[in-house]
Amino acid sequence: MSSIAVCPGSFDPITYGHVDIIRRGAKVFDKVYVVVLNNSAKNPLFTVEERISLIKEVTKDIPNVIVDEFSGLLVDYAKSVKANAILRGLRAVSDFEYEMQITSMNRVLNEDLETFFIMTNNQYSFLSSSIVKEVAKYNGNISTLVPPIVEKELQKKFEQK
Numbered sequence: 001m002s003s004i005a006v007c008p009g010s011f012d013p014i015t016y017g018h019v020d021i022i023r024r025g026a027k028v029f030d031k032v033y034v035v036v037l038n039n040s041a042k043n044p045l046f047t048v049e050e051r052i053s054l055i056k057e058v059t060k061d062i063p064n065v066i067v068d069e070f071s072g073l074l075v076d077y078a079k080s081v082k083a084n085a086i087l088r089g090l091r092a093v094s095d096f097e098y099e100m101q102i103t104s105m106n107r108v109l110n111e112d113l114e115t116f117f118i119m120t121n122n123q124y125s126f127l128s129s130s131i132v133k134e135v136a137k138y139n140g141n142i143s144t145l146v147p148p149i150v151e152k153e154l155q156k157k158f159e160q161k
């Protein structure tokens with residue numbers, strides 16, 4: 001039985017922290033679906049299509065990664081791709097409470113779908129898409145935080161504003 005994981009997130013935009021988790025997960029699971037949450041409640045900087053394009057570009061050298069989008073319940077998307085695992089990154093203890101709540105909810109919705117956590121590299125323990133956007137907004141150096149293509153697209157976004 002092949003192991004298929006779904007790695008959900010906003011990825012607005014993808015950071016080196018996300019890439020770290022995806023690369024580590026792709027070594028463990030046969031397939032990793034990196035799925036962009038199409039959540040109308042948030043006001044994203046990048047469109048879903050832009051985020052998917054950036055993730056595809058940044059992970060193009062990882063053959064068992066598939067990039068997709070979903071709206072609605074993660075457990076329903078997981079069932080649609082026959083995933084038997086959810087993959088999440090943990091950056092610091094502060095992530096744990098939220099992740100525990102989400103995992104408990106998903107377990108209620110689908111007892112058979114297990115969540116696996118991978119700890120990010122310590123150098124990314126502070127990193128989030130939000131903090132990267134804040135630094136990029138004021139033209140700060142983000143070259144060690146996101147891949148070059150993401151840095152370039154962020155600069156374009158803030159030049160437009």
Ligand SMILES: O=C(O)c1ccc2[nH]nc(Br)c2c1
Pocket residue numbers: 015017018021088089090091095120127128129130
């Ligand atoms: O960028 C974020 O907002 C974010 C959130 C939660 C996260 N867990 N693991 C990672 Br890498 C990560 C990144």
